[in-house]
Amino acid sequence: MVKQFVKKAVYQVYPLIKSPPDFLIIGVQRAGTTSLYEYLTQHSQVVVTRNWKETYYFDVPENYSQGFKWYLGNFPSKFKKGNKLTFEASPSYIYHQNIPQRIKHDLGDIKMIALLRNPVDRAYSAWQMYHSYSYNPHQHLRNRADERSFFEAIQQELNPELNQAKYPYNYLNRGKYVEQLENYYTYFNREKILLLSFDDFCQNLESVLNQVCNFLEIDSFSLPQIEKFRQEKHAAAPYKTNPQDNEVMAKLQDYFLPFNERLYNLVNRDYGW
16 A cells, blocks of 8 residues: 555656657557667767667556656656656557547657558468467566468458457558557548658668657767667568468558559559569
């Protein structure tokens, strides 16, 4: 009881001493969010106080129910932050339908960044990640492992009668970016959300980071910093493919085609997926 009372008392003072985030990286999963987070934490005008990128606030009911004061506990004090920026990167934020309304309510017209990746490649990368958890030494990750083959997982998602425990996988629905952005545009002006391409991020890192810095109104990274980033790898793994998976991915190209076309019209850019 005493411990809980002290905790609640601490939460009460957070609005006075803690700084809310200045921007968010909202997604998408398996599209470079971890790398972008790691790069930005090394910027001289950015400060973080946690060694993990996600607070799991807006997307986890148990955390959201603790309130905004609890959320503020994840960010630096106003004294430590000074004139710098602080943020979090939660790649599931773009996906859940109720999150943009929550963000608007709690953070107002905050700036957000979303990295988009070919939805077929994203789905396969996500499956590889969850499938690899079967062999992970950490029990909490093994509990989230997807032991199905990629073929089985996609067949079940295409057939609701066969579907089993899609969440947190949702390999297909997570790739319907047009629906997710339409939802966000209901609550936020488009200029508040910077859209980045995963392909550009991999191939033209300097250009993409300059876009990010301009968007956030901070200094550009130096060329030595960018060269250092090119040598770093985050959330990457040497996954292997097999012929059956390639066949499934070829079929998914057709599946995502109408969603991609709608996305291109929405954002006025053809990503060539």
